[in-house]
């Protein structure tokens with residue numbers, strides 16, 4: 194019963210989008226927008242092809258590396274800045290400034306520094322994701338209620354125990370929100386990185402399709418990435434909400 | 443200025459000084475990065491020569507229009523979603539995943555619908571930036587303390603008066619964060635679009651300079667874009683700070 | 692004496708929310724407020740005092756029963772002439788003290804000179820003269836609450852509802868504020884309902900005190916104090932003062948223990 198209720202929204206949305214897609218297709222014609230069903234068939238066919246796999250794994254690998262760097266680096270930086278007040282105060286405006294830069298402009302610089310290929314994509318993805326993770330972690334660590342720490346000391350906890358039983362549960366919900374946002378932005382950065390100047394990956398396929406005006410392939414890839422993004426996000430959001438419920442109680 | 447402020451200034455000066463020195467001594471090849479002062483020089487020269495004025499005008503007006511549309515539209519849609527919780531529950535997963543969707547895959551579609559030129563870029567950037575404003579509006583409205591709404595009812599305010607005198611000022615801090623994000627995302631939308639498929643505009647000129655190994659022009663232009671975006675952000679930030687200081691946050 | 696407000700068989704049940712069962716917070720409860728009286732309400736925490744105030748003010752409709760103010764039914768909107776000071780801080784952080792206090796009058800389009808006069812009076816009355824241009828963030832919790840009281844007073848309500856307004860004040864300031872409130876009440880001949888958790892305070896300020904049961908809140912008794920109209924905090928020196936407080940406590944003791952148990956259950 195509850196499963197039906199929680200799934201009703203997303204199902205309704207998917208249905209609405211499919212209908213809108215079909216209607217738009219009728220209106221704009223095949224050259225602009227292929228119909229949903231043939232597109233999905235095409236996607237299925239593409240996934241089955243042997244030459245598709247290297248592209249998929251290239252993108253997946255780039256994204257995974259970028260994500261690891263963004264998450265681990267962001268949490269590391271955040272803990273450092275949150276734990277040491279002055280360093281945090283010095284760095285925060287710089288981070289916020291970097292966060293609100295249109296980083297897309299820096300892409301040519303990344304290409305010059307990292308060369309064409311995997312490392313530029315990873316760098317660009319990580320560049321997008323690392324700052325929000327760092328900012329959220331910093332705030333989480335900074336805002337740990339001092340009373341918890343005093344209570345920990347009153348209970349004679351060792352530093353390790355304090356870390357495990359007090360600091361991690363107290364900071365995890367906020368940090369996780371940062372990780373979730375970092376996930377989305379890393380994906381965005383990696384995809385942007387693949388769109389410009391790359392010779393492999395889904396982004397490359399997408400650009401080739403755009404050049405060839407192969408609408409069906411464009412849409413198929415867009416659907417594939419969107420499905421992944423929405424699915425991953427829903428899971429992360431569900432975990433996020435659960436963690437925050439625990440934090441509020 | 444605070445102690446942290448001074449340290450930040452020193453750190454930033456040291457950073458740029460070091461880059462400058464490394465570039466001037468040739469440790470960093472000018473094929474990769476040119477000296478910061480050279481970037482400034484290039485930017486000033488570009489501005490002075492006036493040859494890029496049409497591109498500057500085109501990009502800035504596109505960004506400006508996209509920003510205006512996304513802020514007003516995002517605010518309006520945010521309000522609609524706030525008043526219609528079932529609709530909001532339905533689109534929530536979509537909003538949360540929005541920024542990891544591959545927007546640029548929908549470019550060809552936009553071009554077919556809106557033709558070549560600035561219009562598809564404006565539409566793209568607007569769609570890109572609007573969701574940030576929608577989410578900021580929602581979180582602003584969500585966080586209005588209930589007791590303030592009760593106060594409005596106690597003061598017997600009409601609905602428009604309640605919105606104007608209580609809900610808007612109470613939500614203002616979040617609306618400003620949305621505004622800042624909308625600025626950044628409008629820039630990303632327009633510049634990224636110009637990178638891929640435009641034949642004019644600052645994004646195109648940056649890509650063109652990159653392709654022609656013209657690092658001076660490229661860095662000058664990048665600096666210009668970053669300066670404009672930062673200037674706008676600082677403006678919003680200054681106003682935000684004034685509000686926040688009043689409210690003691 | 693005629694009734695200013697009348698509650699008949701009023702109860703309030705909060706509908707179930709995600710993960711929470713419905714809460715029967717109040718009633719059924721009936722009573723009349725006499726014109727010009729000072730009515731205190733005491734009861735264990737969570738018994739529905741704030742809910743009662745919401746219903747009385749027309750901020751929320753009762754689930755059952757009817758509410759009347761000055762003979763007219765109150766239906767989901769706050770009637771003209773009712774002023775409320777909430778338990779939570781409701782000062783507007785984006786306005787100065789002065790602008791906070793003048794807020795309601797400006798919305799009504801009152802003449803500026805009149806606004807000035809009333810704001811001057813209310814600000815002075817609440818001891819906020821030195822903070823007219825300060826923002827709420829620069830004030831203590833107790834001072835912010837005074838801003839809210841002043842903001843309500845300038846509207847010159849005929850019925851004033853106060854929900855634990857002195858909760859954030861220290862005992863001495865509480866006593867002084869109580870005296871001021873009594874003076875205001877005498878001068879304006881308004882009807883006052885004061886919710887408080889301090890039994891002494893209820894005793895000192897009220898003509899009648901409604902003692903509420905544990906949730907769902909009902910009046911288990913209404914105690915008449917019989918104090919003279921021009922009283923102040925020195926009343927506490929009277930030999931018969933303590934007897935009323937003791938009576939309130941004997942009425943409340945079991946209910947408070949019950950409420951404590953409810954809290955323990957809710958926490959499980």
Ligand SMILES: Nc1ncnc2c1ncn2[C@@H]1O[C@H](COP(=O)(O)OP(=O)(O)O)[C@@H](O)[C@H]1O
Nearest residue numbers: 705714716735736737738739740741742743906
């Ligand atoms: N909006 C609400 N939704 C559900 N339950 C509520 C709500 N407001 C109050 N309650 C519950 O109703 C009961 C009475 O609350 P309240 O009137 O605030 O008590 P008091 O002011 O006497 O402390 C409490 O158990 C409280 O948890």
Ligand SMILES: [Mg+2]
Nearest residue numbers: 740741778854
């Ligand atoms: Mg209460």
